[in-house]
Amino acid sequence: MILEHRAYTLLPGNTAAFWQSQIDRGFAIAKPIMERVLGYFVTVGGPAEQIVHIYRFDDLPDWQTRLRGMYTVKALEPYFKIVRPLMAAQENSFWLPAPVAAATPLWNDRTDWMPGDKPVADLARYPRLVVEEEVLTMKPGKLLVFWPLLQQHGLAALAGLDETLIGCFFSMSGAQHRVVWYRWFPDVETLRARRETAAGGRAWGRYHKVLRDIYAAHETNILEPAPVPEMIPLFVEAAVKGRAAPVGGRKKASRRG
Template identity: 40%
Template sequence: MLIEHRVYTLQLAATDLFWDAQRERGDDGLQPILDRLIGSFSTSSGSLDQIVSLYRYDSFDDWQTRLLGLYGRAGLKAYFDCVRPLILHQESKFLVPAPLPELTPHWGSGHDWLASQGPLFNAPRHTGIVEETTLSFAAGGVPACWNAFRQHALAEDPAAMEGLFGGFSSVVGALNQVLLYRYFPDVEGWSSHRAALQESARWIGFLRSLAPLTVGSNSRLLNPSPVADMSPLFPRA
């Protein structure tokens, strides 16, 4: 299993134009990759005018076949002609699920959610919030992170585990990173979680134990795509 983390940096104020292009392309053109889409989101904190997408592929060959196979399709020319000028910069990195079952409730450790199985969350996508936390380490920091997770018993800490639906580490692109994804039904739920996390002795101890290996940490909020087939985590209605 291979998770692609893809980011498009758009022209200023072009996010709505990007989503409009997705609506106009029709339902079938991008199906080979939409079948593997976890979700596409726009950023609402941190760097703005970005689209962040997560895809789950069987392997690198699966990624190459599905993605590169789109480029020669004549029926997608109008779509590419529309959307490509909106993108100033694009980057991808590959992730793998964390080796801890508590951090991989839907991918890895015997789990393998795909969009065809139906939505994971019940809240409407227009109110749902996803938080992406990235911890960047010096060499050796990722296995130390997994060990610290166990040592501080974060799986038993409600604040640390609230909303968590995916934990991954990078294997291609920016290395020595751990990415954690949490879902909240609304901004108020996220705000309450942040307050609880700041009071969690286990979470604070976890972070402090990793401080000598940590070279950066950041969190940003992501809004689910308003286009139904790009938000399979949420109900289509």
């Protein structure tokens, strides 16, 4: 499986219009990608008025068929004419699951979370829920060095944060040697409190001591779920129709279709 990360930077004042354009377009016509979307979000910490959407595809041919194929649907032409002028820039990147099973609890050899599975968290219970996107850029040649360090030191250091881990991935396109974590939190205050607690632990100090020699940059974004239920199946059970499964996804099998 691969993850696609898309970031649409909107022209100032267009966020509400973007969400409305999705509702007006409808979701049945966008079924091929809605079957693969994990969530749409808006940045509340990081780039201003940026829409981030994340998809899980089987592979690049699956992405090509589902997402790129939509551009040939004539019924979607009115939608594209409305939504594209709202944007200043578009970019995308592809990511692979980290080769450390504990860092990818929803996507590994045993499980494969998909829209229609039981949500990771209930937005109705946590209406102020946020997702933290944390990115570490390694120095050239240091990514392979990082994974044993994550296993040996990082899992313990990040345990408090990773209580609500969505997944850890590494870049397969665009900027190289990058690692991203997605974690959800009930609210921004909980995010900050957990970070402060983690940073005060001995395991945190040991982990960051060994990281100093291998990473080049560190950044975080805070993402807020889209205000449209169909666009956030990670957190809204009714968003995608399908057989519910335990939190953590279904047992892994072929997911094409």
